[in-house]
Amino acid sequence: MRTLLTPQAFFDPATWTVTYVVADPDTGYAAIIDPVLDYDFKSGCTGTASADRVLDYIGKQGLRVEWILETHAHADHLSGARYLKANAGGKIAIGEHIRAVQSTFRAIFNLERSFALDGSQFDHLFKDGETFRIGSMEMSALHVPGHTPADMAYLAGDAVFVGDTLFMPDVGTARADFPGGDARQLYRSMHKLLLLPAETRVFVCHDYPPGERAPQWETTVGEQRKANIHVRDGISEDAFVATRVARDATLDMPTLILPSIQVNIRAGGLPPPEDNGVSYLKIPVNTFGVA
Template identity: 70%
Template structure:
């Protein structure tokens, strides 16, 4: 079996507070691994962070004797803070994201009026992936797919027969990501989804979120074939015009995510908190009437 045809092992962790799935992709006990979209627990009422979710990942990595080579972000999340810096300090690895994060940094530097020294070149991350770039996780081969639409910087990571799609797709009975954040584009999302769904039908798709109806439990894995047949927003036969009309109308009814304001200003810094002020405390900004 070649590296490109390997079927990686994937251990998924679900955080019910933010409806977020984090994945550890590896090649078996004692192998190299990557962590995809880790969560830092954050209480918006008190402004306190905790590491319980990240510690569950770390415990699994330790139990399986895995070596963390990458901490992969599919995009700058608007619904949870990333635990990337904490896990990097604890387990090692390089923090990476798509190269279009610079576009998102420029937009939100203005939204939050960030400090003059804030860098908009993506240098807070260890690596910026370009579309089509390949990388390795030990013996596993990975490829980066730029899949904009939800944000300009979204990427999916194709590793063997598994693709980590971020927020681009949800379970078939939930649909697709919203496109009304700054830089979002429903036309671009449609093209991105069709690119993913052009992969072989048996390709496993690992999702970043699930918002299940009461009729089923949480699920964070599906397939290309299942999405093409059943996705309520973008199954085969749905035209781009139909999708854009649906997405635009639906997005107009959605509330902002609870943690969008703290999350984005932290995640565009690769998870680091803003610089501490003179009293030794870091502060997050809440723009009033800006979104």
């Protein structure tokens, strides 16, 4: 197994999100994984400070962006993919099951009739097991549903980028109660990842550190199997499902779920402007949970 150089990580403390730049040292081609578009919930204003940090790094390193990879349509941050493509190039890609997510949320948000449900907002839709290249470096796209129907992980050499499927061992695993989520699917997806060699490095998309621990985002398959509080070795599927369902019932909705999903199913694009030239994000009333 080829050893991948340590990716450059960019932690966004506002959303607890980690964006990665993965580069092929032989060619200078790179991929950006799970970029962030800043969003102020109170004012409705977007910003690009997080994405500009990535652009600054890419420029200083002389990298050429070949891919902008989304692990799924995130519910906790808006995607900066469209902005990064406009300023650095690259193809925006996600798993092919994004179509199911688009269908679900077009109905929930009653989106415009012209909103396509075929994933065409993205430049490429990965199938499970599909391989692709960043320069001379091969990567694989792995379908890992459960958190959402469309979650993907990206494997490159001895490193796997797991999105929200796994968190750091002392945090556990992603929730499975969003539309289309499924705790049993999540358990099976995590075990698909945990069958990788124990030394495989695991890079998570978020960290919500307990206690006084500083944010972290790198672990290993072996550490996950030994210590993950929700899915370590010896925890059965039924036990995990019972724990996950009970915990999910206590969780609040993510602060940015309503604006973020509307943007992220559009590959980081805003809804089309209305006749006054302004784009609007919808808030469905009395649709999710109770006040």
